[in-house]
Amino acid sequence: MVGARAAEAAPGTRVYAIGDVHGRLDLLDRLVERILADAKDRPAGLCTLVTLGDYIDRGPNSAAVLDRLIDFASPAIRLVALAGNHEESMLRFLDDISVGPTWLYYGGSETLRSYGVAAPRHADEPATLRRLQDELKSRLPRRHRDFLTGLPASHVAGDYMFVHAGIRPGVPLAAQARDDLLWIRDEFLRSEADHGKVVVHGHTIAPEAELCRNRIGLDTGAFATGRLTCVVLEAASQRLLQT
Ligand SMILES: [Mn+2]
Numbered sequence: 070m071v072g073a074r075a076a077e078a079a080p081g082t083r084v085y086a087i088g089d090v091h092g093r094l095d096l097l098d099r100l101v102e103r104i105l106a107d108a109k110d111r112p113a114g115l116c117t118l119v120t121l122g123d124y125i126d127r128g129p130n131s132a133a134v135l136d137r138l139i140d141f142a143s144p145a146i147r148l149v150a151l152a153g154n155h156e157e158s159m160l161r162f163l164d165d166i167s168v169g170p171t172w173l174y175y176g177g178s179e180t181l182r183s184y185g186v187a188a189p190r191h192a193d194e195p196a197t198l199r200r201l202q203d204e205l206k207s208r209l210p211r212r213h214r215d216f217l218t219g220l221p222a223s224h225v226a227g228d229y230m231f232v233h234a235g236i237r238p239g240v241p242l243a244a245q246a247r248d249d250l251l252w253i254r255d256e257f258l259r260s261e262a263d264h265g266k267v268v269v270h271g272h273t274i275a276p277e278a279e280l281c282r283n284r285i286g287l288d289t290g291a292f293a294t295g296r297l298t299c300v301v302l303e304a305a306s307q308r309l310l311q312t
Pocket of ligand 1: 123271272273
């Protein structure tokens with residue numbers, strides 16, 4: 070349990086965690102540059118960059134954001150990329166057109182366009198949805214599909230647990246349902262319980278990073294605000310880097 074003492078990263082390590090990118094390659098590049106500079110200025114034993122999911126949809130450059138993450142290579146920092154609900158929706162659409170109307174509306178049309186597929190924001194005719202599904206299947210690079218299907222839903226480091234959306238309060242952290250880790254909102258956000266780890270998450274937009282006792286929220290709505298947020302966790306300290 071974290072209890073009354075301050076949460077700590079594992080000894081000798083530093084974690085950088087980034088909230089929802091949503092197709093904003095420009096902001097991802099700017100923030101990663103700042104992270105690499107920070108790691109160079111302040112050398113640490115083992116540095117990990119955790120990206121909290123929702124790389125695609127809404128913003129203009131989803132495909133290129135996936136390329137960046139897949140190609141990420143740094144001698145100083147290892148990348149742990151987690152799954153978000155938007156990645157899950159895209160994967161579902163490849164197998165099931167019934168999720169299409171909702172996915173398109175919540176930003177999937179921008180992702181399709183980033184792969185060169187002309188997509189409307191609203192479509193519910195099966196023929197249209199099947200055409201979009203076929204076009205995506207033929208244009209989605211194999212390595213993107215492999216990357217998306219391989220994304221884990223959580224990562225633990227020291228007193229911190231990293232997930233896209235949150236956890237279900239009252240359920241042991243090791244027994245959480247993947248659906249909750251990717252989609253949960255109110256039950257988690259309203260909870261003041263000690264979850265045993267401080268939960269670092271994105272998914273729900275707030276105007277500023279939320280540094281709470283039992284959770285750290287990092288989705289600052291980058292696709293619309295231009296502000297992409299990173300928390301730096303090392304020993305008992307928590308600091309922010311932002312675009
Ligand atoms: Mn989300």
